Amino acid sequence: MPDWSGLLEHHGHRPYPLPERAWHMTMSWLDLLFAHWSFAPETVAALLPPGLELDTFDGRAWLGVVPFRMQDVGPRGLNWLPSVSAFPELNVRTYVIADDRPGVWFFSLDAASRVAVRGARIGFNLPYYDAQMRCELGADGWIDYRSERTHDGAPAGVFAGRYRGVGEPYVAATGTLEHWLTERYCLYAQDRSGRIRRGEIHHRQWPLRRAEAEIETCTVSDGWQLPLPERPPEQLHFVAQIDVVGWLLDPAADAPPT
Numbered sequence: 001m002p003d004w005s006g007l008l009e010h011h012g013h014r015p016y017p018l019p020e021r022a023w024h025m026t027m028s029w030l031d032l033l034f035a036h037w038s039f040a041p042e043t044v045a046a047l048l049p050p051g052l053e054l055d056t057f058d059g060r061a062w063l064g065v066v067p068f069r070m071q072d073v074g075p076r077g078l079n080w081l082p083s084v085s086a087f088p089e090l091n092v093r094t095y096v097i098a099d100d101r102p103g104v105w106f107f108s109l110d111a112a113s114r115v116a117v118r119g120a121r122i123g124f125n126l127p128y129y130d131a132q133m134r135c136e137l138g139a140d141g142w143i144d145y146r147s148e149r150t151h152d153g154a155p156a157g158v159f160a161g162r163y164r165g166v167g168e169p170y171v172a173a174t175g176t177l178e179h180w181l182t183e184r185y186c187l188y189a190q191d192r193s194g195r196i197r198r199g200e201i202h203h204r205q206w207p208l209r210r211a212e213a214e215i216e217t218c219t220v221s222d223g224w225q226l227p228l229p230e231r232p233p234e235q236l237h238f239v240a241q242i243d244v245v246g247w248l249l250d251p252a253a254d255a256p257p258t
Contacts, residue, residue, distance in 0.1 A: 019247050023076070026073070028072045033065075035066070035215070038063075040061065067163075084115045087116060089111045092106065092107040099198075108128075108223075117129065133145075161216050162213070186200050213236055215233075
């Protein structure tokens, strides 16, 4: 079992201080692939709600498709429930900033737990969707991953492929694109009144590895008018495991009043 509270002892890598209040949730992310493509900024910025500014790197916006599996998910001390605390998940995300705090904006979070999907939609205002998913370890370290969105009323989306890590883990250097893409310690969500809210997380620096991937189908972003190019991902990274604690959402100061 991870030493959740011990994670807080390692925080010098954060771009801003830890929250002063107690954390509420735990989760571990395993067998994770970061697959990234760049877009013209105006294409992505048009899809963001008021109160969020698109974050760019060298004049380009970035879209990430992130398949992985979750375990130890739940409120503090209640992260062991069957079918709720362990399941595959796949995110479609871009990068934003508010209050000078860089973070993540999710277009979708597909998950294979109906309970977790509904809990996250109600409790965190996040666009979680039901999906049929499979994440299996194959030969030679390959992760075989399949996901098909099945949520009523949600745009269709399929990911099918396999991926694996290559080489030894390393920590991305500050100022590099891979550091900019991964070292983010909050997410943003829009509540039912239209207000932007921030959810803080904390973990050690990402133990990245280079990755290779064979992606057969990837239509998970099509429903947001962001079809992925025919070319392979421009950035690929693999993470075997990272343990995370999280806080409840707070209003972002830059959010417009309702």
